[in-house]
Amino acid sequence: MDTQTNNNIHPVDEVDEFRQQIAQFKQRLDQQEIINDRLMRHTMNARISICTKTNITADAIVLLIMPLAFWIFNRVGISWHVSLFVLLMLIGELTYNVIGHRKLQRLFTDDNDLLTVRRGLLKFKRSNRIQLLITVPLNLLWVLAIFWQLGVFAHTQELILMSIAVFIGLFIGFAQFAWEMHRINNSIREIDDLATE
Amino acid sequence: MNPKEQEFEQVVRTNKATIYTVCYMFSKDQDEVADLFQECLINLWHSWPNFEGRSDVRTWIYRISLNVCVSLDRKKRRHPTIPLTMDINPYEEDNQNSRQMEILRQRINQLSPFDRAIILLWLESMSYDEIGAIVGISAKNVSVRLVRIKEQLKKMK
Numbered sequence: 001m002d003t004q005t006n007n008n009i010h011p012v013d014e015v016d017e018f019r020q021q022i023a024q025f026k027q028r029l030d031q032q033e034i035i036n037d038r039l040m041r042h043t044m045n046a047r048i049s050i051c052t053k054t055n056i057t058a059d060a061i062v063l064l065i066m067p068l069a070f071w072i073f074n075r076v077g078i079s080w081h082v083s084l085f086v087l088l089m090l091i092g093e094l095t096y097n098v099i100g101h102r103k104l105q106r107l108f109t110d111d112n113d114l115l116t117v118r119r120g121l122l123k124f125k126r127s128n129r130i131q132l133l134i135t136v137p138l139n140l141l142w143v144l145a146i147f148w149q150l151g152v153f154a155h156t157q158e159l160i161l162m163s164i165a166v167f168i169g170l171f172i173g174f175a176q177f178a179w180e181m182h183r184i185n186n187s188i189r190e191i192d193d194l195a196t197e
Numbered sequence: 198m199n200p201k202e203q204e205f206e207q208v209v210r211t212n213k214a215t216i217y218t219v220c221y222m223f224s225k226d227q228d229e230v231a232d233l234f235q236e237c238l239i240n241l242w243h244s245w246p247n248f249e250g251r252s253d254v255r256t257w258i259y260r261i262s263l264n265v266c267v268s269l270d271r272k273k274r275r276h277p278t279i280p281l282t283m284d285i286n287p288y289e290e291d292n293q294n295s296r297q298m299e300i301l302r303q304r305i306n307q308l309s310p311f312d313r314a315i316i317l318l319w320l321e322s323m324s325y326d327e328i329g330a331i332v333g334i335s336a337k338n339v340s341v342r343l344v345r346i347k348e349q350l351k352k353m354k
Contacts, residue, residue, distance in 0.1 A: 015347045021297050022320045029214035033282040042279050043238040108264055109244040111257055115333025117264045
């Protein structure tokens with residue numbers, strides 16, 4: 001109750017006191033070693049990792065899948081037109097991911113202010129959304145082309161099973177997309193708020 | 198160690214309290230602080246060749262550290278975490294100073310990431326111009342926003 005009354009009379013006193021606390025806290029930290037030699041060695045040898053392990057794994061899988069897919073397509077009698085289309089799509093996605101993540105890394109190490117980095121992150125996420133909107137119909141197209149070439153449309157049971165698999169894949173993709181959009185919208189609100197003041 | 202590495206080590210050791218304070222204000226426990234602290238050091242190391250000394254070294258450290266703490270997804274552990282060498286744990290210590298710091302941290306954590314950054318820089322006694330340069334908004338914008346943040350902080354009990 002006293003604190004409340006005191007706050008009403010001197011509105012910034014408590015917040016000003018926080019400054020002293022921070023100064024004392026930093027004095028205590030200065031007496032600590034904190035950075036040991038092991039951490040220093042690790043720092044200087046570590047690769048910057050804006051790119052998560054998931055991204056790296058996904059890119060590696062795409063790289064491995066490319067020759068394997070081409071070989072399987074050839075074995076099951078898929079025409080070279082469709083094979084080439086799939087291959088070009090995979091190469092395109094891989095290149096786009098690598099370039100995107102390189103730009104992202106530079107954003108963090110180029111001594112940018114906080115707002116610039118947030119805007120850059122937002123741009124990166126927006127371009128991911130565009131990438132998804134382009135790749136989903138293209139992926140559907142090559143799946144349908146493969147269905148057609150394998151003669152799946154003539155066998156109802158196979159068609160149903162493969163359609164379910166495609167539907168599950170699409171559902172997972174869109175769920176991830178919706179979650180990403182939710183996060184982007186929050187960032188947009190925050191940046192708009194800062195820019196309009 | 199070559200001269201470039203020695204110079205970097207000197208800079209981060211001199212400013213370790215600043216880096217730790219930023220990480221502490223953006224974390225929920227000691228493990229997360231260690232994780233963020235390490236990520237900040239790695240980003241500072243990679244940014245070091247681009248640092249030309251045009252801005253103050255403290256401003257550069259704040260920029261990189263805040264960018265890491267505000268922008269990176271906390272759930273994704275990026276590197277194996279190496280423990281920090283410390284005798285204190287501000288989250289668990291039972292003395293007056295630590296308790297007050299913990300209250301401050303909890304209140305700051307309720308603010309949006311940008312507001313957290315602005316109030317933290319103000320608490321570090323930086324000028325409005327310096328805060329604006331780090332965050333990317335005008336000094337006037339900083340002053341307007343600070344009034345609002347302080348009011349918010351006071352209302353938190």
